[in-house]
Amino acid sequence: MMNIQTVTVIGVTGTMGANVAGIFASFGDAKVYCLGRDIEKVKKTIPRIVKSVKADAIAKNLIPADFSMLEKCVAESDLVFESSKEDIKVKKEIAGQVAKTLQPHAVSCTGSSGLSITEIANCYPDRLKEHFFGVHMFNPPYSMSLCELTPTSFSDKEMQAELKEYLSKKLIRTVVEVKDSPAFLGNRIGFQFINEALRYAERFKDNGGIDYIDAILGSFTGRSMAPLVTADFVGLDVHKAIVDNIYENTHDYAHETFVLPDFVQKLIEQKKLGRKSGGGLYQRVKYENGLVRQTVLDINTGLYRDVIPYVFPFADKMKKYIAEGDYQKAFERLVNNHSLEAEICRYFLLDYIVYSLYATKEVGYTIEAADDVMATGFNWCPPLAMYQALSTVADVPTLIRENLPDVCKKVNIDELLAEVKPSKYDYRLYFKSGR
Amino acid sequence: MSKVYILGGAQTDFERNWKKEGKGMVALLKEAMADGLENASLTFDDVKVLNGDNRVACFVGNFIAEKYVDQGHLGAFLTEVDPAFYGVPSARYEAACASSSVAIDAAATKIRADEYDVAIIVGWELMKTVESRIGGDYLGRAAYYDKEGRGIDLPFPKLFGKLADETLKKYPELDEKRYMDALAKISVINYSNAKRNPLAQTRKWFMSYDQASTRDTETNPLVGGRLGVSDCSQVTDGAAVVVLCSERFLNERGYEGKPIIKGYGHRTAPMLFEKKMADNEGSEYTLPWTRQACLDAYKRAGLTVDDIDVFETHDCFTSSEYAAISAFGLTEPGHEYEAVENGLIAFDGDKPINPSGGLIGCGHPVGASGARMFLDLYKQVTGTAGAYQVNGVKNGMMLNIGGSATTNYVFIVGAEQ
Numbered sequence: 001m002m003n004i005q006t007v008t009v010i011g012v013t014g015t016m017g018a019n020v021a022g023i024f025a026s027f028g029d030a031k032v033y034c035l036g037r038d039i040e041k042v043k044k045t046i047p048r049i050v051k052s053v054k055a056d057a058i059a060k061n062l063i064p065a066d067f068s069m070l071e072k073c074v075a076e077s078d079l080v081f082e083s084s085k086e087d088i089k090v091k092k093e094i095a096g097q098v099a100k101t102l103q104p105h106a107v108s109c110t111g112s113s114g115l116s117i118t119e120i121a122n123c124y125p126d127r128l129k130e131h132f133f134g135v136h137m138f139n140p141p142y143s144m145s146l147c148e149l150t151p152t153s154f155s156d157k158e159m160q161a162e163l164k165e166y167l168s169k170k171l172i173r174t175v176v177e178v179k180d181s182p183a184f185l186g187n188r189i190g191f192q193f194i195n196e197a198l199r200y201a202e203r204f205k206d207n208g209g210i211d212y213i214d215a216i217l218g219s220f221t222g223r224s225m226a227p228l229v230t231a232d233f234v235g236l237d238v239h240k241a242i243v244d245n246i247y248e249n250t251h252d253y254a255h256e257t258f259v260l261p262d263f264v265q266k267l268i269e270q271k272k273l274g275r276k277s278g279g280g281l282y283q284r285v286k287y288e289n290g291l292v293r294q295t296v297l298d299i300n301t302g303l304y305r306d307v308i309p310y311v312f313p314f315a316d317k318m319k320k321y322i323a324e325g326d327y328q329k330a331f332e333r334l335v336n337n338h339s340l341e342a343e344i345c346r347y348f349l350l351d352y353i354v355y356s357l358y359a360t361k362e363v364g365y366t367i368e369a370a371d372d373v374m375a376t377g378f379n380w381c382p383p384l385a386m387y388q389a390l391s392t393v394a395d396v397p398t399l400i401r402e403n404l405p406d407v408c409k410k411v412n413i414d415e416l417l418a419e420v421k422p423s424k425y426d427y428r429l430y431f432k433s434g435r
Numbered sequence: 436m437s438k439v440y441i442l443g444g445a446q447t448d449f450e451r452n453w454k455k456e457g458k459g460m461v462a463l464l465k466e467a468m469a470d471g472l473e474n475a476s477l478t479f480d481d482v483k484v485l486n487g488d489n490r491v492a493c494f495v496g497n498f499i500a501e502k503y504v505d506q507g508h509l510g511a512f513l514t515e516v517d518p519a520f521y522g523v524p525s526a527r528y529e530a531a532c533a534s535s536s537v538a539i540d541a542a543a544t545k546i547r548a549d550e551y552d553v554a555i556i557v558g559w560e561l562m563k564t565v566e567s568r569i570g571g572d573y574l575g576r577a578a579y580y581d582k583e584g585r586g587i588d589l590p591f592p593k594l595f596g597k598l599a600d601e602t603l604k605k606y607p608e609l610d611e612k613r614y615m616d617a618l619a620k621i622s623v624i625n626y627s628n629a630k631r632n633p634l635a636q637t638r639k640w641f642m643s644y645d646q647a648s649t650r651d652t653e654t655n656p657l658v659g660g661r662l663g664v665s666d667c668s669q670v671t672d673g674a675a676v677v678v679l680c681s682e683r684f685l686n687e688r689g690y691e692g693k694p695i696i697k698g699y700g701h702r703t704a705p706m707l708f709e710k711k712m713a714d715n716e717g718s719e720y721t722l723p724w725t726r727q728a729c730l731d732a733y734k735r736a737g738l739t740v741d742d743i744d745v746f747e748t749h750d751c752f753t754s755s756e757y758a759a760i761s762a763f764g765l766t767e768p769g770h771e772y773e774a775v776e777n778g779l780i781a782f783d784g785d786k787p788i789n790p791s792g793g794l795i796g797c798g799h800p801v802g803a804s805g806a807r808m809f810l811d812l813y814k815q816v817t818g819t820a821g822a823y824q825v826n827g828v829k830n831g832m833m834l835n836i837g838g839s840a841t842t843n844y845v846f847i848v849g850a851e852q
Contacts, residue, residue, distance in 0.1 A: 326465070
């Protein structure tokens with residue numbers, strides 16, 4: 001096992017930086033230099049880090065530092081983890097600084113959620129390039145165990161294997177090796193789904209739009225949070241950065257589904273970024289008398305209105321069956337209902353399976369990678385488990401041909417589905433009864 | 436006497452919060468039963484056919500669903516799980532946290548007496564339906580509620596905190612720091628074992644010796660006397676199914692390599708904690724009836740502690756696992772810390788306790804815990820425990836207690852030869 005005793009986390013005042021520092025200080029039991037631009041801000045972050053793993057005992061492992069101490073901290077570190085702003089310029093600049101004192105044995109990682117790892121690696125001198133990896137964790141890492149490990153063509157294979165072992169055994173991460181491709185695997189699949197949901201919200205804005213689509217793709221379809229609630233949670237600016245990056249740098253069959261809808265662009269311009277800015281797609285209005293109203297953007301008018309408690313017979317039946325553990329009956333409702341809403345739901349779930357399998361061929365190394373990233377990074381029913389779930393009531397290839405005729409024209413479905421395997425994840429726990 | 440074979444079973448993922456999933460007891464039981472029967476190579480149709488000849492019965496272990504989910508008559512409730520259970524004899528057994536052990540005992544007795552050929556045991560509890568303080572009050576009914584529970588905030592942590600006090604009192608030569616450190620190490624062992632168990636509640640949680648041994652902090656507050664949160668088992672939703680059968684059924688099906696119940700012990704100590712302690716005065720043990728239940732099981736099995744390769748114990752609190760160490764006979768009473776310090780009970784030790792993670796690591800859905808431990812012994816003896824398999828297990832032993840070590844249940848499960 002790799003012996004990592006000292007770690008420097010750069011950019012520790014950010015959400016991910018703080019949480020990642022917590023993981024190294026707890027499971028890794030490493031001394032962690034918590035480095036940020038403003039040391040006072042770093043000091044205020046320490047209690048948050050302690051809370052993120054619910055352990056006061058790690059406080060002694062957390063040492064505040066600022067950029068003036070970067071070279072010294074790096075010189076002492078066995079592992080350096082950069083978690084700065086998602087901006088290639090900033091990351092390259094930091095890489096240049098890290099390279100100055102990075103020890104010959106040490107590992108250097110970036111927590112980038114989608115920038116080119118190779119481009120950052122190129123900031124290192126040749127002898128250190130091979131020690132550089134992308135290590136992308138998901139938020140919050142204490143409950144989401146996914147860790148996407150991205151080597152570059154320079155990477156030392158032995159070190160890669162050791163790092164993988166350290167991340168999985170010592171830090172208790174679900175490590176998935178992925179290729180250096182925009183947004184890697186989890187976000188490629190997850191944000192394809194979410195952006196397509198945004199596009200459908202625009203397309204069906206006269207049926208209700210945002211909350212209409214969320215009501216069709218709620219937790220009864222194999223996730224804890226509806227997709228557009230998730231977009232608000234992630235932040236629309238972050239969402240945009242991810243889908244723009246994928247749109248500009250990849251060209252797969254689902255290319256157009258990564259185009260950000262205009263109404264989202266407008267919200268971003270108005271600084272309505274989601275939960276962090278007090279509202280985005282949804283807005284919670286709190287009155288002085290304590291009354292809380294859940295409102296949602298009406299895409300047509302640009303105004304917020306009350307969320308509508310939609311009643312879709314197929315969805316209501318599914319929820320009722322799921323509540324009683326009758327999953328097959330729930331899936332039968334989904335498969336056999338002829339309403340527009342059931343059609344949309346089927347389209348999304350089936351395209352999710354197809355796109356996941358497609359993306360993992362491009363970005364991952366195994367078909368199981370798609371399952372691991374979606375289960376442990378998004379807490380969504382992973383694609384192979386979704387396939388298995390629907391297989392209990394129907395022939396999934398036939399369903400795909402019937403419901404995704406356009407996708408079938410662009411993708412060799414038979415070839416893709418030929419590799420389907422039973423999932424190691426239990427689909428039952430992802431299908432919830434509720435909105 | 437006829438032998439009682441164990442065909443298999445299943446537990447639910449103890450990480451799950453069924454309320455958050457919008458599911459209740461029906462879903463829990465449907466999933467657990469489907470998985471348990473499948474593991475035991477039985478189908479609902481088999482149950483129907485067996486029931487046609489009155490050869491199968493069900494035994495439900497649950498402590499207090501009346502409070503947590505407003506439901507009683509739990510034996511009959513299995514008819515809601517599947518129509519195959521229509522007409523199948525079924526009843527609920529209760530002994531607080533030892534409820535599913537008493538269900539297993541009743542089931543084994545019926546098989547041993549040659550009255551049924553197949554016995555299906557399901558232990559379950561849904562505890563996340565209420566917030567933890569209300570749940571803690573419900574659990575107070577496992578003690579003498581009027582005297583030890585009513586109006587008391589978190590009664591059980593307090594009772595097992597008292598057990599810690601009494602342990603120190605009983606063994607004056609036992610250094611307090613040494614004792615508290617042993618408790619912290621017990622917690623750490625259970626948490627770290629749970630990391631290998633894919634169905635353990637705390638498999639992603641962090642715990643370290645520093646964290647467990649530093650009590651009275653924001654993240655490790657005291658919950659009962661000198662015990663901290665790190666000394667506590669979890670609030671858990673879950674179910675565990677175990678299927679027992681007769682030799683006749685085993686031969687009909689041609690199964691081989693199925694383990695048997697080799698022995699059991701069942702002793703009831705005084706209900707009130709104070710009386711329990713007064714009662715131990717003539718004994719070297721803090722919990723003499725717990726020790727006696729272990730001795731009874733050894734005697735019935737014709738085995739000694741030397742023959743046992745793995746233990747699952749009732750670590751509802753670290754202080755109860757501590758007491759179990761000498762009750763099993765792993766050390767002399769008063770010297771339990773030795774087994775913690777010298778690695779005897781560690782996962783890679785000679786006598787591992789709770790490779791599953793136990794109640795602290797795997798979780799403690801109270802009515803399910805006895806069946807869950809029993810299932811884990813089955814897995815260990817049949818070499819099917821996966822990543823938490825202990826090497827070369829022939830015999831395993833479990834201790835499941837109800838209340839403040841009031842009901843004491845012990846089973847020894849082992850390979851037939």
